Amino acid sequence: MQDVLKVAMPKGRIYKQASKLFREAGLVIPDDIDDSRKLIIAVPEAGMEFIMAKPVDVPTYVEYGVADIGVVGKDVLMEENRNVYELLDLGIARCRMSVIGLPDWEPVLNPRVATKYPNVASQYFRERGQQVEVIKLNGSIELAPLIGLADRIVDMVETGQTLKENGLVEQEQIFAITSRLIANRVSYRMKNERIQALCDKLQHMISAAASEKA
Numbered sequence: 001m002q003d004v005l006k007v008a009m010p011k012g013r014i015y016k017q018a019s020k021l022f023r024e025a026g027l028v029i030p031d032d033i034d035d036s037r038k039l040i041i042a043v044p045e046a047g048m049e050f051i052m053a054k055p056v057d058v059p060t061y062v063e064y065g066v067a068d069i070g071v072v073g074k075d076v077l078m079e080e081n082r083n084v085y086e087l088l089d090l091g092i093a094r095c096r097m098s099v100i101g102l103p104d105w106e107p108v109l110n111p112r113v114a115t116k117y118p119n120v121a122s123q124y125f126r127e128r129g130q131q132v133e134v135i136k137l138n139g140s141i142e143l144a145p146l147i148g149l150a151d152r153i154v155d156m157v158e159t160g161q162t163l164k165e166n167g168l169v170e171q172e173q174i175f176a177i178t179s180r181l182i183a184n185r186v187s188y189r190m191k192n193e194r195i196q197a198l199c200d201k202l203q204h205m206i207s208a209a210a211s212e213k214a
């Protein structure tokens with residue numbers, strides 16, 4: 001009997017697109033998990049197990065090997081900086097990491113920057129030789145400049161709707177974000193054939209989708 005391949009899937013905004021891509025690539029993901037609160041879903045006929053994780057925890061599960069592979073946004077990957085292999089750009093959940101502020105923002109000495117991504121933000125401003133005070137928040141980051149907690153924020157922008165509705169503007173783009181397939185370093189060696197086969201199927205679907213768009 002073959003080993004079970006454990007896959008960490010992010011709940012929330014990435015899940016829908018990731019599960020669609022996996023299904024298109026021929027993987028069996030039971031329909032009933034989409035709305036379920038179940039956290040571990042075994043698919044014995046495919047020799048797979050899905051671990052439904054909070055997105056920010058996916059690289060941790062994969063680094064520690066409790067999941068062999070996982071799907072995670074580049075934003076989380078950059079912030080968490082875990083010791084994992086990045087195997088594939090899945091090309092889904094496209095958005096960007098940006099510096100955001102009020103339209104009338106003016107540079108101040110040692111500005112405060114609120115973000116869910118303190119490592120990304122610190123590195124970005126350090127590389128530019130700008131001294132900032134980074135304030136970690138856990139959500140609704142756009143509030144910070146509106147209520148005077150921070151001068152600017154570093155956050156992800158997808159449709160731009162949140163910025164628009166709150167009168168904020170994107171000032172600088174830091175990097176583009178898509179979801180990635182990552183693997184545990186040991187699993188990648190021990191379960192190489194299965195992981196590689198999965199990568200090949202996904203890559204095929206991604207290329208087909210790209211050429212359809214072109």
Ligand code: PRP
Pocket residue numbers: 138139140141142155156157158159160161162163
């Ligand atoms: C994210 C992000 C922005 C918003 C951007 O927040 O932090 O607030 O989405 O999306 P948009 O450009 O399409 O408006 P999320 O919905 O994950 O919730 P959070 O505020 O709790 O982090």
